[in-house]
Amino acid sequence: MESQARGGTRWRRFGLVMVPSVAATAAIGIALAQGALAASFAVSGQEFKVSADSLDGHGLVQYGSLVRPSGQGPQPVVVSAFDSADIVNLCQSVVIPGVPFLGEVTMRINAGSDPDNPVHAENLFIDIAQLDADAVFSNIDIGVSVDEATEGMDLPENSTVPGSFAQQAEHAYLSDVEQTAWATSAGTFRLTDLSLRLSRGDDAECF
Template sequence: MESVARGGTRWKRFAVVMVPSVAATAAIGVALSQGALAASFNVSGQQFKVSVDRLDGTGFAQYGALDTQHGGKKIPVAVSAFKSAKLKGLCQSVVIPVPVFGDVSLKLTAGNGSKQVEAKNLFIDLDQLNADATFRGIDIGVAAGDSHKGPGINKGDVADPGSFGQQSDSATLVGVKQTAWATSAGTFKLSGLSMKVSKGKNECF
C-alpha cells in the first residue's frame, strides 16, 4: 500500500523523484571534499544563506556586477573575490518551495572542529553581508578592472571594468552572515562535509 501524508502527498512518489538528485549531490559533495572539482553554486535565481565562523583570505578584491538569473532577470550584486581563503565553520543553506509538499531545505556544513575549508579563486556574489572585518594593505576606489591583488573579474560576471572597486593584500572576517546569489571557486576543498535535506525551513541563520 502506498504511503500518503496529510494533504495527499505520496511519499514514495516523492522519494522516487528526490533520491536520484540527493545521490548525485552527495557524489559531487564527496568529490568536493577531496578537492577534486571546481565548484559553482547558483540556485536557479534563488538567494541562499552562507555563514562562516572565520574566513582568512589573501588577494582580496570587491566590485559591483549584475548576475543574470534563470529567465534573464538581472540582479545587482557586490562580488567579493579572494585568490585563496581558509574558512572555519562554513554553513550554506537554501530553501526550495515544492508545490503541494511545501518547503524543502538543503543545508551544507564543513570546516568544523579541527578541519577547515580551503578555496582558491573564490567569488561570492552577494547582496547583504554582516561581519567583523579586518583588511590589510587596503586600496579603496580602485577601478574593478585594475585590481592586481585579487583574482580579477569573474568570467561569469557582467561588470564594468572601470567601475568602483577596492582591494587589499589580505582580509579576516569573523561571524560572517550573508545572503548570496552565486558562489564559484577554482577549487573548493570541503573538509568534514555534511549535507542534509529536510522538510521545512532549516537555514544557517
C-alpha cells in the same frame, strides 16, 4: 594599514560591502545598464544563505556587477573575489519550495568545523546580495579602478564595467559571517567533514 567594520549591505543600496564609507559613496553606482555579468553560468532564481565563524582570505578584490537569475530581471550584487580563503564552520542552506507531497524542503551543508582543518577555497568568487560580519582589512585600497586592481585573480571577461569602482586588500579577516548570495564559484573547494542534510520546512536554515 587595517580597517575594521560591521554592517549589512542590501541590494537596494547596491554598494561595496563591509566598509560603510564606501557603501555611502555615489561612485559605487556603476553603469548597471551595461549589464555586466558577475557569474559565468546561469544563476538560479533562488538566493541561498551562508554563515561561518570566520573567513580568512588573501588577495581580495570587490566590485559591483549584475546577475540575471532565472525568471527574474537583473539583480545588483557585490562580487568578492579571493585568491584563496580558509573558512571555519561553514554552513550553506537553501530552501526548495513546492516539493511534491513535502512542501518546503531545506538543503543544508556543513563543513570545516575544526579550526585546525577548515574549508579551503582557491580562486573564490561570491556574488553577494547581503553581508553582515566583523572585518579586518590589511593594506586596503578603496576607490581603485577595477581595471587597475592588482589583488585577486584575473577577473572573468565581461564581468566588470571598465573604469568602475572597486576596492582591494592583501588580506581580509571576517568573523561572525552571515550572508545571502546568488552564486559562488571556485577553482578548488575542499570541504572537510562534509555533512549534507535535507529537512522539511525552513527551520534548518543557517540563520
